[in-house]
Every structure is written in C-alpha cells, then in structure tokens.
Amino acid sequence: MKISHDIKRQTPFSKTIKRWFSQRSPSRFAVNRFQWHWYPRFFISRNYPLHLDIEISSLCQLHCPMCFREHRVIPNQNNMKWETFRKIIDEAEGRVYSLKFTGRGEPLINPRFPKFMAYLKGKRFGEIGMITNGQLMTEEVMDAILENDLDFVSFSIDGLKEEYERIRAPIRYEEIHEIVSRLHELRTRRRKKRPLIRIQSVDRYVGDGKEFLQIWGPISDDILFLFFKDYSPTAHNVQMKGYACPYIFQRMIVHWDGTVPMCVNDEYETAVRGNILENSLSEIWTGASFQEARQRHIAGQRDEAYPCCAKCAVNRVGHGRETLAARTVLSAYRLLGRFLRPRVVSALEGNRR
Numbered sequence: 001m002k003i004s005h006d007i008k009r010q011t012p013f014s015k016t017i018k019r020w021f022s023q024r025s026p027s028r029f030a031v032n033r034f035q036w037h038w039y040p041r042f043f044i045s046r047n048y049p050l051h052l053d054i055e056i057s058s059l060c061q062l063h064c065p066m067c068f069r070e071h072r073v074i075p076n077q078n079n080m081k082w083e084t085f086r087k088i089i090d091e092a093e094g095r096v097y098s099l100k101f102t103g104r105g106e107p108l109i110n111p112r113f114p115k116f117m118a119y120l121k122g123k124r125f126g127e128i129g130m131i132t133n134g135q136l137m138t139e140e141v142m143d144a145i146l147e148n149d150l151d152f153v154s155f156s157i158d159g160l161k162e163e164y165e166r167i168r169a170p171i172r173y174e175e176i177h178e179i180v181s182r183l184h185e186l187r188t189r190r191r192k193k194r195p196l197i198r199i200q201s202v203d204r205y206v207g208d209g210k211e212f213l214q215i216w217g218p219i220s221d222d223i224l225f226l227f228f229k230d231y232s233p234t235a236h237n238v239q240m241k242g243y244a245c246p247y248i249f250q251r252m253i254v255h256w257d258g259t260v261p262m263c264v265n266d267e268y269e270t271a272v273r274g275n276i277l278e279n280s281l282s283e284i285w286t287g288a289s290f291q292e293a294r295q296r297h298i299a300g301q302r303d304e305a306y307p308c309c310a311k312c313a314v315n316r317v318g319h320g321r322e323t324l325a326a327r328t329v330l331s332a333y334r335l336l337g338r339f340l341r342p343r344v345v346s347a348l349e350g351n352r353r
C-alpha cells in the first residue's frame with residue numbers, strides 16, 4: 001500500500017538519523033513508525049488514532065493559488081475555543097502518539113495559540129508539531145514554541161523570491177527568511193534541541209532545487225518537496241481502484257468547532273463521523289460510522305461511497321493520469337493483497353480470540 005504521498009525529502013541521511021535521536025522517545029517513535037506503515041496494510045485500527053490533527057483555526061489571511069480554498073469557500077469559519085481544545089488534549093494525552101496543528105486554515109490566526117502551547121507543556125505525547133505559513137510568527141509565538149518544547153515547525157515556503165511573493169502575497173521573501181532565521185537563532189541561543197525547523201515547498205516551484213537548498217539549508221533541519229496537488233474542478237482525476245486508503249486507519253482530524261470529518265482531505269465535511277463536543281475521540285474513532293467507512297474502503301467502494309474520496313487529490317493514479325507503469329504497479333499490489341490479506345487478518349483475529 002502506498003503510504004507517503006510524493007514527499008521528496010532533500011535532507012541528508014545524517015539529518016534524518018539526528019531526527020530519530022532527537023525524538024522524545026526514539027523507541028516509542030520506532031514502534032509508532034511500524035504501526036503507521038503496517039497497521040493500514042492489514043486494516044488494523046485500535047481504540048485511538050495513531051495521530052491527531054487539530055484545526056485550531058479554519059481562517060487564513062492568504063490566498064495561495066494552489067490551495068483548495070481558492071476553488072470553494074469553506075462555510076462557517078472560525079477559531080477553536082479553549083474548552084474544545086482542552087477536551088481534546090485531556091482525552092488524547094497518553095493515548096494518541098502525535099499531534100499536529102494544521103487543517104484548512106492558518107493555526108497562528110488563533111490568538112489562543114500561546115495558551116494552547118502552555119497547556120501542552122509536559123503532556124504525554126510522542127511528538128507535537130505544526131504547519132504554518134509563518135507570517136504571524138511573532139516573538140511571543142516563538143517564545144511559546146521554545147518554552148513549551150514544540151517538536152517541529154513546518155514552514156510552507158513555495159519557490160524562490162518572485163515565485164514565492166506571487167504565491168504567498170503579501171509576504172515578502174526577505175520577511176519570511178528573517179522569521180525563520182530568528183527562530184533558528186533563538187533556538188541556538190537558548191540551547192534548545194526543539195523545535196526541528198522544517199521547510200516544505202511544492203516541487204513545481206523550486207526549479208532544480210539547488211538554490212532553494214542553499215538559501216534554506218543553513219537555517220533548517222529538514223527540507224521537503226511535495227508533489228503539486230491539483231484541487232481545481234477540471235483536474236485530471238483517475239482514482240486508484242480497489243484501494244483502501246491508509247488515512248482512515250492511521251489518523252483523525254478535529255475541525256475548529258469539534259466536527260470530525262472522515263479525513264483531513266474532507267475539507268467540506270461531506271462525510272462527517274461525529275463531533276467531539278458530543279462524543280469522545282475514542283467513541284468516534286471506533287464508532288459505527290468510522291467502521292462502516294473502513295469496510296467500504298476495504299470492499300473497494302471508497303470512491304463510490306464518499307465524494308471526498310472520489311476526487312481525492314492524494315490518491316489519484318499517476319497524479320490523475322493513468323499510465324502503464326502506474327497500472328502495472330497497482331495490479332501487482334492488488335494481486336498480492338488478495339492473496340495475503342485474508343490470511344493475515346484471520347491470523348490476527350485468531351490471536352485476539
């Protein structure tokens with residue numbers, strides 16, 4: 001099963017090793033990585049997701065042309081309230097391995113961000129991170145990140161100067177470079193190991209990548225190039241068939257108002273599985289609605305049953321274009337799955353009895 005979707009890591013192997021050993025617990029991280037990659041292959045989901053995305057804001061101050069937001073407005077946008085955040089954290093602590101602040105908006109728009117960070121200090125999670133466009137990262141926010149040991153900050157920085165300023169207007173290239181440099185400098189000055197500073201860019205905007213690596217390499221720990229995901233209604237859209245998506249065995253997202261859609265890519269809440277204000281995380285994750293979704297995926301009905309899966313930008317064959325190579329790999333995958341899965345699943349069932 002294809003798990004990571006077109007992430008090309010530009011970081012040298014030595015930095016990857018360093019990342020492993022800077023984890024709060026490298027051994028727990030190793031177990032988590034095993035579960036992450038192998039549980040979906042055998043359709044295993046436990047009482048809690050392995051990872052939780054928390055949308056602390058669905059608002060965004062930018063209008064990036066490649067963003068799904070540019071094609072359709074998200075109704076009912078706002079910041080997550082303190083009570084909602086606390087309810088999620090209180091239940092997830094010690095049960096969910098990792099958290100990330102992300103979703104349909106910019107997390108730093110929520111003015112409660114420093115308070116949320118302070119609440120997370122010392123909580124039993126394996127890894128806590130965030131994805132941000134960086135513009136609102138003030139000194140106060142950097143303090144909150146450094147003092148409360150956020151594990152990673154992923155800055156979305158697409159392309160070199162002119163390209164970046166076109167996409168991420170009105171942020172200037174020098175401005176975002178200064179912000180990332182400042183966080184890097186404060187971390188060094190305070191002798192902190194965290195946060196890991198990651199730079200991510202859509203690959204079509206970085207050319208051959210050399211200049212980008214020269215600019216961002218010295219002030220970051222990890223650089224990722226991500227495949228361009230076409231959210232436009234006219235995008236090529238050939239979906240993988242007979243494919244059970246790993247997402248619904250691995251992770252869950254809670255939107256700002258407590259709504260839990262089927263998946264982080266269900267931006268318009270077409271397949272809502274519950275609301276955290278009415279049920280617990282575990283009740284939603286193990287509930288009939290989520291289980292039904294898993295069964296539909298396993299039965300190969302993902303794209304017939306769920307509108308978000310039918311157009312999913314991360315699970316298209318050959319990124320939407322059917323190629324012979326993509327078809328061959330998929331056929332081999334399906335044949336192997338048909339042979340192996342029933343045997344492994346029944347062996348696991350046998351062990352549980």
Ligand code: SF4
Nearest residue numbers: 060062063064067133
């Ligand atoms: S910053 Fe992120 S959420 Fe906001 S418009 Fe750009 S891509 Fe979309």
Ligand code: SF4
Nearest residue numbers: 245263265308309312
């Ligand atoms: S929308 Fe469906 S296919 Fe796409 S990532 Fe989510 S669960 Fe998987």
